Amino acid sequence: MDFFTVIVFALLIFYYGIYLILPCIFDCDLLLKFKEIFGKPVSSLKGKVVWITGASSGIGEQLAYVLAKAGCKLILSARRVPELEQVKKRCLQENKYLTDDDVAVYPLDMINVDSHKEAFLYVIDKFGKLDVLVNNAGRSQRAQWREIEIEVDREMFELNVLSIVCLSRLAVQYFLQTGTGHIVINSSVAGFVPLAMSATYCATKYALHGYFESLKQEHSNIDVTIVCPGPVQTNFLAKCFTEKFGAQYGIDTKIDEKKISAKRCATLMGVAIANKLDYVWIAKPNLLRLLYILYCFPNVLKWLRKQVDPKYLMRLREGNIAGQN
Template sequence: MKFTNKVVWITGASSGIGKHLAIELANQGAKLILSSRNLDALRAVKDLCKNPENLKLIPLDLEDYNNLQPKVDAAISMFGTIDILVNNGGISQRALAKDTSIAVDKRLMAINYLGTVALTKLLLPHFIKNQSGHFVVTTSIVGKIGTPLRSSYAASKHALHGFFDSLRAEQHSDNIAVTLVCPGFVNTNVSIHALTGDGTAQQSMDKATKNGIAPDYFAKLMAKAILKKRQEVYIAGFKEKLGIYAKRFFPKVLSRMIRKLSVT
């Protein structure tokens, strides 16, 4: 029960990583606030969680990032405080850069970056007032390494690293922690909902995603990283982790490897 009485707000909690993290943290005694656009799906997640009386729901659309203040006010009022915000909401992409409409680029940035940053900035005064708080951000291995068919998605995730690395340094004296969680392939519906070049959903699962880490196991590893307040953690397969270190020490080798990846 390592998260006993910790109040944790999770965005993107209706499916995938967010759903399984909610179940895991509920099992560890957390009080949860779950958010996504789909209220019915959130209710289904609540039914799977231990001690559902310690779980609240707030429908939230990160793309509507100019109107999040009422959501933050409501979240704080539910338990009187928030200890951890897990910025997990987002959407992926599957299209070549040359085939991707600028409207798709804008939507990916609005949801993945601007929505996450807006929510963080609105909650930040609460953390500063408490002289305590923890921002957890689900980025991606692609937030460290750009790969084919994900140019705009990679850009949005790279941007999160830049913002939150800066925020960590700025707010260190306020006892505010930042943990960047970089998943590799995880067996969720992320590729099914990924945007294609014209903005429609791909509606099919990638083979690599299907063969990815089980989301319940991923959630256990993510919970450990949150508890330890890791600054940055890679929860991924061997090849994906290898890419991180190749990028740092052997960038030309990595570039050749990436060029060989399928782009069709």
Template sequence: MAFFEIIGIITVVYYVFYLIYPWFLDCDLGLSLQETFGQPVDKLRGKVVWITGASSGIGEHLANVLAKAHCKLILSARRANELARVKEECLKVNPHLQETDVEVLVMDICDVANHRKHFEHVIAKFGKLDILVNNAGRSQRASWEKIDLQVDKELFDLNVFSHVSLSRIVYAYFEEIGHGHMVVVSSLAGIVGIPFSGSYTGSKHALHGYFESLRAEKQNKNIPISIVCPGAVQTPFLSESFTDTVGEKFGQVTQHAKNKVSPERCAHLIAVAIVNNIDESWIAHSTALQLTYLVKYYPSLGRMILQLLGPIFLQRLRDNKVTVTEK
């Protein structure tokens, strides 16, 4: 058999594998392989981890996973009562943790003027910081052309600029001590254009731009940057989502659906991405995962398929119902 025939067969097998295998996964192939063959989450034992947006959703469940791995945690959000509840959960899932191993740090992530003060509190409390998880944020449901520009600004303040501000302080510290780990919870909306979430999609694309630029600029193997991109996760995100109107929340109950990854599973996979220093990870059920592969690696074909499927299909894939109707 000729050399080029062998190369052709290998190429065909490779692409067929990538076409079929993700249908049986809830994350990208690289993350799946690391979950099976990579470092276990327990390797994070003893790390000091600061999680923003830790009072609910992905942040809450990630705190539980890291508590089981014997990490020391700083839990930040605005709601003191909810943070206290999450702290109690962490102490229950790992009775070996001391009460002082989990710190509740109430903060408004958008109050960037106080970021340094909060950071200094973390260092004073634990003497070090190993991992920052930028997780705080809100989603959106709105028609693109109806969005008040002030909504875009408020959403970017929360989803982008607050993380950039805190990360610049923490990254300077990581460079000073010579090691650390920056984690950014983005979304598949940072890779694929999502209908009826224009400001949100823009904010997630912006996160990729900021942190991929940082990675390219520094190329510091001792300070990895992990961008994790969940798709639909079973968290109560719809009630708090932005709309097209300033000060308004979408206020709908998030339905349970089989096409959504459980928050426990999502949190575990994020922890796998962290311990294995993965640059970018996708977490979603198979249909959303395959569409993301298409748009990322076959953009012309991906755009054509998205046009054929239409925005109603994509809404149902994301929310299990039509959340925004165009009049």
């Protein structure tokens, strides 16, 4: 083995070593962590007009607080108006320099795509511009693959994919006129690692990646950030889709330290937006380490399917709730 080969081999070991060791202590991918420490702070977004869908609870709600504290002007959209008003109230508390006119509540049912243009025109009329569209609306699923009714697949694609694509196309057309703009997609690790008991949900997230990765190729002047959180501590299970059309999972999510808090997830999303990152992972070390193993060694996934107890993967995903599935 000559000297050059030894050097190359050592560099490869060092490279893969970084990707396998550092995720043991971080709660996000390495580039996002680097940007959190050395990149642009979230406060650099001050004055930007940001529209957040799904802003009445969970990650969307917490992101509203993060961006309000940074001095952004906000449009908060969801179906539940009372909850949106409470989010607005707290946004104004987070930053005393924001006025009532700096945070707008606009009720929006994302599935009603015919209402998107009117909503978009309201935003432009209200603030005179839009800088960032954050697509956060969506619902998860717990269901056996073989039992899922086709109506469930259809409704989930309408909410998790088509409504997002429709609203984003309006934003893209506007951004092309203004010359710049930023679209943020709150996806999931399920968008590149398939999960049991959530076939349709995984499919919708895969579809989002296909749509918006293609957008990146067509319009380099429009920034697209795809955020892939792992398990996040929100009450998402209560309204999860099941295999039956019109049914909800209806189980409250227990507190679990193995999950990223919605506040921490939103903080890291703010960093990703400020630094215009393309693609980010947010997860606790146990899952993050597994994601990097799959990233560095793709064939490991095939081995995992055969060797690892599916219940372990469910515990990794759900934490304390796993035993109820």
